Amino acid sequence: MTTHTTPSTVHSTSSSASPSASPSAATRDTRPVGRGRRSLLVLTGLLACAIPTVFTVTITGMLVTGTDSDHRFHQLTGQGLILCALWLLPILVLLRAGWQGRRPSTAAGLAHLVLMTAGAGCALAAQGGGAPVLMAMIGIPGALLWASLPLRPRLRVPVQVDPLLAPVALAASAVLLPFAVDQVALQNASTTGYHAENPHYFDMAWIAITLAAHALLAALLPAARALAVGFAPAMVVLGSAGLALGESTPWSLFVLACGALAGAASAVVRRQAARN
Amino acid sequence: MTAVAALAAVPGVGGGLLALVLAAVLDTWDLAVAGEVPVDVVVAVSYPVTALVVLSSPALRRGGRALAWILMVAGACAGVAALSTVWAQAATEPSVATGVAVMLLTSIWAPGFLSLLTLVPLFYPDGLLAGRPWRWAAGAAGVGLVLLTVGLAIHPLTFEGRTELTKPVTDLTVSRGLTWVAVALLVPAGLAGVASLVVRLVRSRGLARRQVLVLLAAVGVLIAVTLAQGPLPSPVDILAQAFAAALVPLAIGVAITRHGLYEMDVAVRRALVATSLGTCLAGAYLTLFALLQALPQHQSALSAAVAAGFTGALMQPLARRLTAGVDRMFYGDRADPFAVTSALGTRLSEAGLDVARVPQLLVDTVVETLRLPGALVWLSGDSIERPVAAAGTTGDQRPAAFELRHRGDVVAELDVWPRAGERSLHPRDEVVLRGLADQVAPAVAALQLHQQLQRSREALVAAREDERLRLRRDLHDGLGATLAGVRLQVETARDLAEQPAVDRLLDSVGAGVAQAVAEVRAITDGLRPAALDELGLARALSALVDRVRAPGLEVEVEIDEHVTADPAVEVALHRIAAEALANAVRHSGATEIRLDVRDGPHVELRVSDDGVGMAAADGSTTGSGLGLESMRQRAEEVGGTLDVHTSDSGTTVHVRLPHAVGDLR
CATH class of the missing domain: 3.30.565.10 (Histidine kinase-like ATPase, C-terminal domain)
Structure with missing residues (x-):
C-alpha cells in the first residue's frame, strides 16, 4: 500500500515512513547472504552448538532424575544450566544475525568472546579434568563460527560508565573473582576422585569470571548494556541455588543481592534508553 | 545540620555494616535469631541514608525534617539491634555487657521497625500530620513505642547463642503490663497511620496523590509480609521481610526524586554519586586485592598497597565519569551541548527539507535529551491561539521562554517547563536551549514565511471565489435575465411580423440572442458549479x-x-x-x-x-x-x-x- 499525503499543515498527518538510520548505515549493517554462506553457517552452527546442547540435555536430565544429587549446585550453575545459557545464547544470537545477513550485536559478540577467553584463562590456571581439551573443542568451532559470519559484531564501541550498573558490577566482581580463584585452587587440589575427572570447580570459576566480565562490560559500554539482562537472573539463580543447597550463606546472599540490584539497575537503564 | 545528620547516621549505617562484617567473620549465621540480622541491617543502612539525603536538602521545611529524623532514629535502633544480636550470639561467656546486649536485641528493634508502621505513615509525605486529631495517634505511637521497648527489655528471657545469656534487669509483671499497654496504643496508632495515608490519598490530587500511593503500596507490602512470616519457609521469610522493609525508604526515595518532593535533586544526585563511587572503589579494591593474593609468592601488605594505589588512581576519573552518568540520568545531555545539538541535527537531516516538522523535532529533542517535562513552540504573528508544536506535559508553573530570532526578528517562542522539583531552569539548561533555539531559528523563519505565504494564498483563493460568486450572480441575474427578456421580445416580434424579410431577420436575431444566453450560462457554470447555488x-x-x-x-x-x-x-x-x-x-x-x-x-x-x-x-x-x-x-x-x-x-x-x-x- 502506498500513501500520498498533503504536507500543507504543521501537524501533518503524514504517514510516510521516516528512516531510522541513514541508508549508508543500513547498507553497512546488512549484507545479502547466499546459499553457500548459509550452508557454512549451518555447519559451523551445528559444530558450535553441539557440545552446549549435549551439556544442556544431559544436565537437565540429571537434575530431573536426581543423578549425582550431591552435585546439584554445580548442575544448576557452573557445570550446568547457567553455563549452558551463557554458552548457547550468544551462539544462537550470532547465528540468527548471520542467517539474516545482519551485523550481530556487540553484546552477543562480546558475550561469546568473554566466554571463550574466560574459559581459556581458567583452563590455563586449572588444567585438571581435561579442561584444556574441552576449551580447544569449544574454541575451534567458535572461531569457525566467527569466520563464517557475513558481518562480524562491532567490538570497538564508545565507553560510557553507567552509575547504577558500575557499582553493582564491581561489587559482584569483588565476590565472584575471589570465588573463581578459590575454585581454581580447589580444582588444582583435586588430583583424585570425582572432581579430578569432572572439572566442576573449573566450570564454577569459568562462569564466575564470565559473569563478572558481563557485568563490567554492561557497566562500561552502552552497546553491551543488554548483558546486564542476562547477568541479573544468572546471579539470582546462583545465589538462590547457593542458599538452597548449602553453600556459604553470606556469599549466596551477596550474590543474590547483586542479581536483584543488577535487575533493578538494568530496568532503569533500559527505561532511560527507551526514552531516548 | 548536615554534619550533625552525618554523625547521627553512624549508629545506623556503622552498626549495621559492622554487624554484617562481624557475623561473617565470627560465623554466627547458624545461631539463634540470625535471620533477624539481615532485616535489621537493611533498615539500619537504608533509613539513615534516606534521612541524610532528605536532611541535606537546602529547601527542607520543618515537616520534612521531622520525617527525616524519624527515619534516622529508626535506622539507629535497627543498627544497634543488629550489632547487639551478633555480639550476643558470638559471646562465649556471660557478662553485664552481654546481658545489656540481650536487653537491647530483644527490645530496640521495636522503635526501629514499628515506627515504619505507625509514625512514618502519619507524617508522610510532607512531615506534617493530616490534621490536629492525628496528634493523638502520633502521641499514642510515640508512647507505645517507648513502653514496648522498656517492656521487652525487662522481659525475662534466656538467650542461647554460643552460650546462655540472661538479662541483668528483669520483671515479668511490669514487662507484661507495659507490653499490653503498648499494644493497646500501637495497634490503633498503626491503623490510624494507614487511615491517615488513605485520607491523604482521597484528599490529594496529581503529584501529591502519587506520592501517597507509592508509600501506601510499600507499607501494604510490609504489613502483608510481616503477617506472613509464620507460613513462609526460611530463608524466604528473611529475604521477603528485608525486601519489604527496604521498600519503604525506596518509596520515599522515589517520591523525592521522581516526584520532586522537597526540591532536592542536587542532594539526591550527590548521594547517588557518592554511593556509586564508594561501592565502585570498594569493589575494585577487593577485586584487585583478591586477584593479587591469588598470585604465587604474594605478600598481603604488598597486595593491599598495590590495590589501594590502583583504587586511588581510579578514583578521580571514575568520579568524573560517574558524575556525568548521574547528571545524564537526571538531566539528559545537559552537560554535553554537542550531544544535544548533534541529536537535533540528526533528526533534522532525517526530516529532509520539510520545515513544517522543525518545531516538533525541536520540542521532541528538548524533552528527550534534556529530560525536561514539556515544551511548546509558538510562531510569532500567528493569530491562532494554539502552539505550532508540543511535546511532554506542561505544568501549572510558569515556563521559561526562549525567543527564536532570525535577522533580528523574533520568529517564534520556545516555552520550556522546569523539571519536577525545580523552580526554574538551570543556567546550563538555558545555555543549551539558547543554542538549540539559534540552531533552528532560520528553519522556523522559513516555516513562518511558508505559513504567511499559505495564508496569503488562501486569502487570494477566498477572494477569487467570492468574486466569481458575485460575477456569476451578476451574469445570471443581470445579463442573463436581460438576454432572456430580449429573446422573448424578439420571438414575440417575429410572431407579429408579416414581411418575410423582417421575419428572417428576427429569426437571426433570436438565434444570436439564444447563443448569447448559452454562452453566458457556460461562463457562469465555469465560474462556479451551478448546482451549488x-x-x-x-x-x-x-x-x-x-x-x-x-x-x-x-x-x-x-x-x-x-x-x-x-x-x-x-x-x-x-x-x-x-x-x-x-x-x-x-x-x-x-x-x-x-x-x-x-x-x-x-x-x-x-x-x-x-x-x-x-x-x-x-x-x-x-x-x-x-x-x-x-x-x-x-x-x-x-x-x-x-x-x-x-x-x-x-x-x-x-x-x-x-x-x-x-x-x-
Whole structure:
C-alpha cells in the first residue's frame, strides 16, 4: 500500500515512513547472504552448538532424575544450566544475525568472546579434568563460527560508565573473582576422585569470571548494556541455588543481592534508553 | 545540620555494616535469631541514608525534617539491634555487657521497625500530620513505642547463642503490663497511620496523590509480609521481610526524586554519586586485592598497597565519569551541548527539507535529551491561539521562554517547563536551549514565511471565489435575465411580423440572442458549479453521484444534510468529489463506489472504491495522471489536507477541509 499525503499543515498527518538510520548505515549493517554462506553457517552452527546442547540435555536430565544429587549446585550453575545459557545464547544470537545477513550485536559478540577467553584463562590456571581439551573443542568451532559470519559484531564501541550498573558490577566482581580463584585452587587440589575427572570447580570459576566480565562490560559500554539482562537472573539463580543447597550463606546472599540490584539497575537503564 | 545528620547516621549505617562484617567473620549465621540480622541491617543502612539525603536538602521545611529524623532514629535502633544480636550470639561467656546486649536485641528493634508502621505513615509525605486529631495517634505511637521497648527489655528471657545469656534487669509483671499497654496504643496508632495515608490519598490530587500511593503500596507490602512470616519457609521469610522493609525508604526515595518532593535533586544526585563511587572503589579494591593474593609468592601488605594505589588512581576519573552518568540520568545531555545539538541535527537531516516538522523535532529533542517535562513552540504573528508544536506535559508553573530570532526578528517562542522539583531552569539548561533555539531559528523563519505565504494564498483563493460568486450572480441575474427578456421580445416580434424579410431577420436575431444566453450560462457554470447555488452543497454532491450511476456499478452515498462551508470551500469540495468519482468510474474498474461527507469541526469527504488501485490504473504515472495533483492543489488552496490510500483492493480519497478558508490549521 502506498500513501500520498498533503504536507500543507504543521501537524501533518503524514504517514510516510521516516528512516531510522541513514541508508549508508543500513547498507553497512546488512549484507545479502547466499546459499553457500548459509550452508557454512549451518555447519559451523551445528559444530558450535553441539557440545552446549549435549551439556544442556544431559544436565537437565540429571537434575530431573536426581543423578549425582550431591552435585546439584554445580548442575544448576557452573557445570550446568547457567553455563549452558551463557554458552548457547550468544551462539544462537550470532547465528540468527548471520542467517539474516545482519551485523550481530556487540553484546552477543562480546558475550561469546568473554566466554571463550574466560574459559581459556581458567583452563590455563586449572588444567585438571581435561579442561584444556574441552576449551580447544569449544574454541575451534567458535572461531569457525566467527569466520563464517557475513558481518562480524562491532567490538570497538564508545565507553560510557553507567552509575547504577558500575557499582553493582564491581561489587559482584569483588565476590565472584575471589570465588573463581578459590575454585581454581580447589580444582588444582583435586588430583583424585570425582572432581579430578569432572572439572566442576573449573566450570564454577569459568562462569564466575564470565559473569563478572558481563557485568563490567554492561557497566562500561552502552552497546553491551543488554548483558546486564542476562547477568541479573544468572546471579539470582546462583545465589538462590547457593542458599538452597548449602553453600556459604553470606556469599549466596551477596550474590543474590547483586542479581536483584543488577535487575533493578538494568530496568532503569533500559527505561532511560527507551526514552531516548 | 548536615554534619550533625552525618554523625547521627553512624549508629545506623556503622552498626549495621559492622554487624554484617562481624557475623561473617565470627560465623554466627547458624545461631539463634540470625535471620533477624539481615532485616535489621537493611533498615539500619537504608533509613539513615534516606534521612541524610532528605536532611541535606537546602529547601527542607520543618515537616520534612521531622520525617527525616524519624527515619534516622529508626535506622539507629535497627543498627544497634543488629550489632547487639551478633555480639550476643558470638559471646562465649556471660557478662553485664552481654546481658545489656540481650536487653537491647530483644527490645530496640521495636522503635526501629514499628515506627515504619505507625509514625512514618502519619507524617508522610510532607512531615506534617493530616490534621490536629492525628496528634493523638502520633502521641499514642510515640508512647507505645517507648513502653514496648522498656517492656521487652525487662522481659525475662534466656538467650542461647554460643552460650546462655540472661538479662541483668528483669520483671515479668511490669514487662507484661507495659507490653499490653503498648499494644493497646500501637495497634490503633498503626491503623490510624494507614487511615491517615488513605485520607491523604482521597484528599490529594496529581503529584501529591502519587506520592501517597507509592508509600501506601510499600507499607501494604510490609504489613502483608510481616503477617506472613509464620507460613513462609526460611530463608524466604528473611529475604521477603528485608525486601519489604527496604521498600519503604525506596518509596520515599522515589517520591523525592521522581516526584520532586522537597526540591532536592542536587542532594539526591550527590548521594547517588557518592554511593556509586564508594561501592565502585570498594569493589575494585577487593577485586584487585583478591586477584593479587591469588598470585604465587604474594605478600598481603604488598597486595593491599598495590590495590589501594590502583583504587586511588581510579578514583578521580571514575568520579568524573560517574558524575556525568548521574547528571545524564537526571538531566539528559545537559552537560554535553554537542550531544544535544548533534541529536537535533540528526533528526533534522532525517526530516529532509520539510520545515513544517522543525518545531516538533525541536520540542521532541528538548524533552528527550534534556529530560525536561514539556515544551511548546509558538510562531510569532500567528493569530491562532494554539502552539505550532508540543511535546511532554506542561505544568501549572510558569515556563521559561526562549525567543527564536532570525535577522533580528523574533520568529517564534520556545516555552520550556522546569523539571519536577525545580523552580526554574538551570543556567546550563538555558545555555543549551539558547543554542538549540539559534540552531533552528532560520528553519522556523522559513516555516513562518511558508505559513504567511499559505495564508496569503488562501486569502487570494477566498477572494477569487467570492468574486466569481458575485460575477456569476451578476451574469445570471443581470445579463442573463436581460438576454432572456430580449429573446422573448424578439420571438414575440417575429410572431407579429408579416414581411418575410423582417421575419428572417428576427429569426437571426433570436438565434444570436439564444447563443448569447448559452454562452453566458457556460461562463457562469465555469465560474462556479451551478448546482451549488441551485441545489445547495449536499444535493449538488448527490447530483454528482447520480450522474455516475450505471448498470453494474453500485454507488452508495451518505451526506450530512446540513453541511455548509464558505463558497470557496464548497467549490473545492464539489470539484474534488467530481474528480474522485470520475477517476473511480473511468480507471478503477470498480463495482462499488462510496461517497461520504461528514460535517464536524471540519468538513470531511471520503470517496472509496473496490477497484484495482492507482498503480494498476495508471502504472506509468502513479496517480499523477488521475487528477491527483489538481485535487491536492484544490484542498491546499483552502487550507485543507488530502490523503490517498491505494492498494490492489481499492482506493480511498480522504479530504479534510475547513468550514472557512484556512481555519483547519
